[in-house]
Amino acid sequence: MCCPSSLISCSDAGRIMTNVSISPAATPDIVVLDRVTKRFPGIVANDSVDLAIRPGEVHVLLGENGAGKSTLIGMLSGLQQPDEGRILVDGTPTPITSPRHALSLGIGTVFQHMMLVPTLTVAENLLLGGSWWQRPKTEELEARVTEISRTLGITINLHARISELSLGEQQQVEILRALVRNSRLLILDESTSMLTPKGIDELGALMRRLVEQGLAIVFITHKLKEAAAFGDRISVLKLGRKVGEIPPERFRALGEDEIISEIVELMFGKRKDDPEAEEKAPRVLPASAAPLLEVRDIEVPATANTPGLSAISFDIRPGELLGIAGIDGNGQKQLAEALAGQLPTSGGTIALEGKRLDGLSVGERRESGLRYLTDDRLGEGTVGSFPVSINFFLKQVGAAPFWRSGIEQRAEIDKRAGELVREYDVRTPSLKTPVGRLSGGNIQKVLLARELAEGAKAVIFNKPTYGLDLANTLATRQRIREIAARGLAVLLISTDLEELLSMCDRIAVISSGRLVGTVENTGDARTRVGRLMIGLAA
Amino acid sequence: MSATALDTSNGTPARRDIQRRIIMTLGPILAALIIAGCILLAVGVNPLTYYGFVLERGLLSPLGVQQTLTRMAPLLFLAAGLIVAFRAGMWNLGGDGQFLLGAVTAAASGPLLVQVLPAWLALFCAFLLATAIAMLWSLVPALLRAYQGVNEIITTLMMTFLGTSLANVLVKLVFLDPSTTVPQTRTLPVEDRLPRLFDTTITSGLLLGLAAILIVHFVMTRTAFGLKLQIVGANPRAAVHAGLGVPKLTIAVFAISAGLAGLAGAVDIIGVQGNVRADWNPAYAMAVIPVVFLARMNGIAAIGFVFMLSVLSIGGESAARRLGVPHHFTLVLVSIVLIMLALAEYIDHRYNQSRKA
Numbered sequence: 001m002c003c004p005s006s007l008i009s010c011s012d013a014g015r016i017m018t019n020v021s022i023s024p025a026a027t028p029d030i031v032v033l034d035r036v037t038k039r040f041p042g043i044v045a046n047d048s049v050d051l052a053i054r055p056g057e058v059h060v061l062l063g064e065n066g067a068g069k070s071t072l073i074g075m076l077s078g079l080q081q082p083d084e085g086r087i088l089v090d091g092t093p094t095p096i097t098s099p100r101h102a103l104s105l106g107i108g109t110v111f112q113h114m115m116l117v118p119t120l121t122v123a124e125n126l127l128l129g130g131s132w133w134q135r136p137k138t139e140e141l142e143a144r145v146t147e148i149s150r151t152l153g154i155t156i157n158l159h160a161r162i163s164e165l166s167l168g169e170q171q172q173v174e175i176l177r178a179l180v181r182n183s184r185l186l187i188l189d190e191s192t193s194m195l196t197p198k199g200i201d202e203l204g205a206l207m208r209r210l211v212e213q214g215l216a217i218v219f220i221t222h223k224l225k226e227a228a229a230f231g232d233r234i235s236v237l238k239l240g241r242k243v244g245e246i247p248p249e250r251f252r253a254l255g256e257d258e259i260i261s262e263i264v265e266l267m268f269g270k271r272k273d274d275p276e277a278e279e280k281a282p283r284v285l286p287a288s289a290a291p292l293l294e295v296r297d298i299e300v301p302a303t304a305n306t307p308g309l310s311a312i313s314f315d316i317r318p319g320e321l322l323g324i325a326g327i328d329g330n331g332q333k334q335l336a337e338a339l340a341g342q343l344p345t346s347g348g349t350i351a352l353e354g355k356r357l358d359g360l361s362v363g364e365r366r367e368s369g370l371r372y373l374t375d376d377r378l379g380e381g382t383v384g385s386f387p388v389s390i391n392f393f394l395k396q397v398g399a400a401p402f403w404r405s406g407i408e409q410r411a412e413i414d415k416r417a418g419e420l421v422r423e424y425d426v427r428t429p430s431l432k433t434p435v436g437r438l439s440g441g442n443i444q445k446v447l448l449a450r451e452l453a454e455g456a457k458a459v460i461f462n463k464p465t466y467g468l469d470l471a472n473t474l475a476t477r478q479r480i481r482e483i484a485a486r487g488l489a490v491l492l493i494s495t496d497l498e499e500l501l502s503m504c505d506r507i508a509v510i511s512s513g514r515l516v517g518t519v520e521n522t523g524d525a526r527t528r529v530g531r532l533m534i535g536l537a538a
Numbered sequence: 539m540s541a542t543a544l545d546t547s548n549g550t551p552a553r554r555d556i557q558r559r560i561i562m563t564l565g566p567i568l569a570a571l572i573i574a575g576c577i578l579l580a581v582g583v584n585p586l587t588y589y590g591f592v593l594e595r596g597l598l599s600p601l602g603v604q605q606t607l608t609r610m611a612p613l614l615f616l617a618a619g620l621i622v623a624f625r626a627g628m629w630n631l632g633g634d635g636q637f638l639l640g641a642v643t644a645a646a647s648g649p650l651l652v653q654v655l656p657a658w659l660a661l662f663c664a665f666l667l668a669t670a671i672a673m674l675w676s677l678v679p680a681l682l683r684a685y686q687g688v689n690e691i692i693t694t695l696m697m698t699f700l701g702t703s704l705a706n707v708l709v710k711l712v713f714l715d716p717s718t719t720v721p722q723t724r725t726l727p728v729e730d731r732l733p734r735l736f737d738t739t740i741t742s743g744l745l746l747g748l749a750a751i752l753i754v755h756f757v758m759t760r761t762a763f764g765l766k767l768q769i770v771g772a773n774p775r776a777a778v779h780a781g782l783g784v785p786k787l788t789i790a791v792f793a794i795s796a797g798l799a800g801l802a803g804a805v806d807i808i809g810v811q812g813n814v815r816a817d818w819n820p821a822y823a824m825a826v827i828p829v830v831f832l833a834r835m836n837g838i839a840a841i842g843f844v845f846m847l848s849v850l851s852i853g854g855e856s857a858a859r860r861l862g863v864p865h866h867f868t869l870v871l872v873s874i875v876l877i878m879l880a881l882a883e884y885i886d887h888r889y890n891q892s893r894k895a
Contacts, residue, residue, distance in 0.1 A: 342778060362781030372779075380775035386768075394769065395780045398762035406762045 027055050028091065030185050030216050031076065031107065036085035038071050043440055043467035045071040047240040048085065053185060057248065058207055058217045060227040062263060063237030064328050064495050069220050072237070073189050076218070077109040078102035100129075108178025112190040114170050118163040125162060126177050141180065148179050152209050168199035175206070185216045192226055204230045222327065228259045236266040239496070243267070264530050290354075291315035292489040293370075293458040298348035300331075300338050300513075307331045307513040309338060312348070314508060314515065316458065316489035321480070323504030323521075324493040325529050331513035332493045333375070336462045339491070340372035341365045352458055366395055369457030375466055375493075377443045384436025388428050389417035391435045392450050424449040425475075441472030448479055458489040465499060477503060497533075501526055509533055562886060566878035573878075574871045583861055591861060596853025606848045607740045611809060612637070612802040613848060614747030616826045617833075617840045618754040619798030624835050625758055626791045627771030632679065632694030633799045633823025635701020638814075639675050640668035640800025642705045644807040645723040645814040646713040652730045661732065665804050672800025673793045675701060680792030684785035690792075702819050709816045721816035732809035743809035748841065750798060755837025767791060799823060825851070825869055828876045847872060 033051040037044070046068045053059055063069050074080040075087065078096040086093045089105050096102050102109070116125045126145070127136040142158060149156055154172055162170060171191060178186050188207070192200045207217050207230055221227055227234055234246040244266040251259065293316040302308030309331050316322045324332060337343035339350060341362040350357040350370075357365050366372075374381045382391045393402050393413060401412045417431050426445045428438055435446060444464070451459060461480060465473040481503065484490045494500050500507050500521075507525060508518040509532035517532045519525050575585030595602045616633055623630040644664045651660035679693035715724040732742045758764035770777045770787050777784050802822070807814060829847050833839035847868075854868035 341781070361783075362779075366781060374779060376775075380773070380779040383769055383773045383776050385772055390765070394776065397765050397769070397780070397782075403762040408760045408762065408765070 029054055029088075030090065032088040032091075033072070033075075034086050034088060036072075036075060036082045036087065038068075038075060038080060039083050040071075044240050044469070046075075046082075049237070049240075049242045051235060051242070053216050053218060054233075055184065055214050055216045056211050057232040058211055058219050058230055060231035060234045061218060061220045061237060062222065062224070062227045062234055062267070064222055064267070067222075067237040068240040069222075069237055070189070071240075073109065073187055073218075073220060076102065076107060076185075076187060078107075103181055103183070106182060106184035107187065108181060108183030108185070109187040110171065110174040110178065110189065110191055114167070114174065116162045116170060116173060119161065121159050121161055122156060122165075122173050123158040125173065126158075126180055144180055145176065148176065151213065152206060154206065166199075168195050168202060171195070171199075171203065172206070175210075183215070185218065186210065187218045187220070189220045190222075191219070192221060192223065200226065224260050224263050227263065228256045234259075234263065236263060238267060289317045289319075292318045292320075292353060293491070294349075294351040295339070296349045296351075298335070298338055298350070299346045300334050300343060301346055302513065306334060309334050309345075309513045312513075312515055314518070316491060318487045318489060319484055320506070321484045321490045321492055321504045323500035323507040324491065324510050324515075325497055325500050325507050326495070326510035326533060328495045330510050332495075332510060333462065334513070335510065336372060336374070336460050336491075336493055339460055340370070342372075363395070367455075369455055371451040371456045371459045373447055373451045373459065373461050373464060375463035377440065377447060378436060381447050382435045382443060385434050387432045388421070388426065388435050388438070388446060389413055389431040391446055392417050392420055395450065420449040420453065441468050441475075444468060444472060444476060448476070452479070452483055456483070456488060458491070459483060460491045460493070462493045463495060464492070465494075465496065497526070497529060500529070562882055563879070566882045567875055570871065570875040570878045573874050574867075577870070578863065578867075581863070583863055588857055588861060588863060591857045592850060592853030594853070595856035596849035596851075601739075602852060602856070604739045606845070606852045607744055608810060609848045609852055610844055611741055611743035611747040612806040612822055613826055613829075613844045614744075614751045614841065615798050615802035615805060616823050617830050617844050618747075618751040618837070619795040619802070620823075620826060620830045621751070621754055621758065621835050621837055621840060622767070622798070623791055623795035624830060625764075625771050626767040626787070627774070628683065628788065628791050628795070629691045630676070630679075630694050630792065630795045630799075631691055631823075631827070632676065632698040632701065632796070633802075633826070634819065634821055635694075635698035635705075636672040636675055636796040636799035637803040637823055638705035638819060639701050640672045640803030641807045641811075642708050642713065642723070642803075642814050643668040643671045643800070644804035645726070645811075646708070648726045648730075648808055649724040652726070657730050660730070661808055664808060665801060668800045668804035669797040670800075672796045672803070675800075676792040676796030677789075680789045683792075684788040705814070706816060709814050709818075713814075715813070723813045725813040726808060728812065731812060732805070741805075741809035743805040746805060747802075750801070751837045751841060754798075758837070825872065828872050832876060832879065 029052045031051075031053045033049055035048045035050060036046055037048050038046040049068070049072065051059075051072070061069050061072065071080065075082050076096065078099045078101050081095065081097075087096060088094065089096075089107075094105065096105065096107070099109075117128070120128075123138060123141060124136075126141055127138070130136060145156065145158060154176075156169070156172060156176060162173065165173065175186065175188075188203075191203060195203060204226075207219065211217055211232070219226075219230060232248045232251060234251070235242055236244045246259065246262065254262070295315070296313050298309055298312040300309040307330060312335060314322060324335065326332060334343055338345050341357075341360060341364075345358065348358065352368055352370050355368060357368060357370060360368070378384050383394065386394075390413070393399075393416075396402065398406060402409055402416070414431055420426070421428060421431065424445045426438075426449070427442050435443060438446070464476050464480065468476060477499065480490060480492065492500065492504060504521050506518055506520055507529050508515045509529055510516070511533070517528075519528045519532070571585075571589070575589075578585040578588050596606050597603055616637065619633065619636075620630065644667070647667050648661065648664040651663050654660075655663065675697065676694075679688075679690050679697055682688035682693055683690040709723055710721050713723045715722055717724075732746075734740060735742055735744070758768065766777075766782055766787055767790075769780065769782060770784055770791075774784065777787075806820075825847060826844070829843045830840060833843045850868045850871060851865070854863075854871075855865045857863055858865035858867075
């Protein structure tokens with residue numbers, strides 16, 4: 001692309017280009033991502049992302065769940081291949097074909113979930129992956145580990161079993177493993193998520209010593225404080241796109257609070273060229289209207305992997321759009337499922353038009369007019385291998401007129417499915433096409449048609465535009481506005497603050513399974529919601 | 539992308555599709571016959587002689603074809619039961635235990651009931667009892683799967699060991715016929731068994747089996763109940779999301795599947811065998827599993843494949859006596875066919891992928 005003459009000069013030119021254009025410093029980039037795009041069925045996980053990784057720097061990748069951090073790491077560590085764009089290692093375009101290949105290129109990854117064998121000792125774990133025909137070189141390993149741990153100031157007992165170590169120690173072993181294999185670039189994926197505060201500080205100090213020795217570190221997190229405390233450079237990802245970068249010069253110039261506020265601006269702020277940005281027209285709701293959906297003190301016990309819910313209460317009046325904002329994974333999905341009846345609650349009441357719904361089954365709640373549009377379109381919303389026509393009626397199996405005495409009425413089903421396809425503009429080759437073959441936007445239209453068609457009174461949307469392209473995002477938002485205008489109560493759960501600000505009448509913020517505050521969507525709502533989201537009072 | 543792919547494809551896609559399907563089915567079968575032939579050569583049997591003999595005894599001789607059709611009766615019931623379970627994503631591998639318990643129940647109750655009830659009612663009651671016992675037997679894995687999420691592959695397999703042993707114990711200790719020296723249950727008189735079709739030796743159980751598998755096919759493809767089961771099988775999370783009562787459906791699936799296996803046992807006893815001998819275990823259910831996969835869990839296609847299995851097993855049993863090839867070789871042959879079909883599928887998939895790329 002940069003030069004037509006030959007391959008060698010092309011890569012040379014590339015190296016010079018990147019050195020000169022991106023990094024004025026003398027250190028060359030170890031790895032450069034050049035407009036990398038990765039798509040999954042129905043979702044653009046990374047959209048033309050540029051990234052330059054330099055030795056001697058902790059490069060923080062910041063973003064919410066679903067922002068595309070894991071996909072980016074997957075491509076760097078050889079688990080996935082980009083669909084578009086290229087990865088340059090030492091200035092040369094290099095497809096990273098496998099994790100083994102990544103290691104041989106000097107890219108070591110410490111994944112979020114520990115990848116050690118708990119029943120083996122530290123030494124055995126470090127020796128895994130050697131040639132099977134050779135005796136493990138234990139003495140050599142011990143010498144190397146002693147040397148590395150001396151310079152880093154950590155102590156590791158090579159003969160301890162992994163299961164006896166704390167999570168922080170296990171993580172050190174994983175880092176050590178990457179170093180023993182001569183990694184020049186160390187990727188730490190959400191490494192602090194399982195550590196104690198003390199462990200987090202230790203990890204920070206360790207990272208500092210590592211970069212001082214000339215390593216490059218990519219540190220992935222969704223916690224703003226850690227990013228500001230440990231980073232030299234911060235790249236912010238949002239919905240698969242890189243929305244901003246704070247270079248080291250700027251980083252040093254700012255205090256921690258200023259950096260955090262700048263990040264918040266990048267993560268949740270509005271960009272002037274953003275085509276999604278549109279002002280919400282102020283709406284006047286009859287203040288006297290009785291609430292349509294009343295939720296009081298919903299409780300759900302937490303499990304090992306999911307947060308619980310405590311004392312969730314809110315009202316939604318007819319025609320009102322209530323938004324739920326918050327960092328992903330703070331109980332949004334549990335809230336939606338508890339309301340829909342998929343998740344058993346341990347307390348609280350739900351009433352629709354004054355009629356109690358708690359205690360009713362999923363089907364009965366739907367029958368009463370409470371609809372739930374899931375964010376997991378293929379995982380639970382549809383049966384991918386079933387035709388589009390059947391997926392419209394997945395929640396009505398056995399109901400007239402589509403089934404009579406339990407027998408399928410194919411003509412009725414096809415007739416109504418045809419109407420819905422036209423009405424909701426579902427682009428499908430035919431009604432018989434398996435729904436899994438459609439694009440994410442069209443699957444979403446199938447779900448919209450299913451949940452909004454006849455009898456809906458209150459609708460829960462969970463991340464309705466997640467992973468959709470712009471056109472479908474706008475179309476979906478338009479649908480949601482229309483049903484609110486029709487007088488339905490709408491609960492809009494979203495991690496996209498922009499979306500909530502452009503649509504909702506009120507925005508509540510969820511954190512660790514409770515609603516920490518509710519804000520009227522007027523003038524300064526953006527800052528007030530932003531403050532609530534990072535744990536400050538509005 | 540998909541639009542252009544459609545445009546560039548041949549103008550008569552339907553015909554090409556059928557052609558491809560035929561090649562994809564016959565090719566692997568032919569390859570399997572060749573590989574099995576090599577195994578036969580290795581054990582010193584001329585494969586052509588063997589195949590010819592199997593065909594002649596299983597299909598072409600009048601007696602052979604009657605035996606083949608008779609053998610189909612229990613196999614069809616078993617296939618029907620497996621189709622229900624597999625389509626709902628539940629791997630009931632306990633068919634043999636359920637089959638034997640159904641058979642023993644029928645053998646124990648049949649001869650007693652015909653003495654007090656009209657023959658047709660007696661047989662009907664024996665069928666019902668056999669079904670009920672097999673259903674009860676499936677309750678343990680069903681409840682474990684429905685409410686505890688215990689893998690039913692393990693539990694049904696383990697239950698089949700218990701079931702075959704229990705059936706044996708019942709034959710030897712409880713229902714033993716005191717009037718013979720052979721350890722077996724009392725024998726149902728030939729005139730009280732299911733009538734034979736026309737002037738042949740074919741049992742009318744064949745018609746019952748055909749009816750069973752056709753009904754199952756209809757229920758699974760055209761009714762709300764069948765669709766619910768298919769949703770559970772294809773995407774259990776979607777089933778929960780859609781508000782289906784997954785635990786109850788699970789229990790229903792196990793009951794139907796096991797009930798049909800029990801019926802298979804009953805139809806073999808009441809129609810053909812007349813009694814259960816000690817240590818009798820034809821292991822039909824295990825043989826039917828690959829057949830159901832070959833038919834891709836389609837009831838109509840399963841009839842054809844069950845017929846093929848029947849021919850192979852009747853012919854194989856004769857060949858075992860004449861040529862000294864163990865009758866288990868039938869299963870070897872069926873398994874090789876299955877592996878070849880899977881391989882063909884894989885290669886076809888890879889080919890399509892590379893063509894798209």
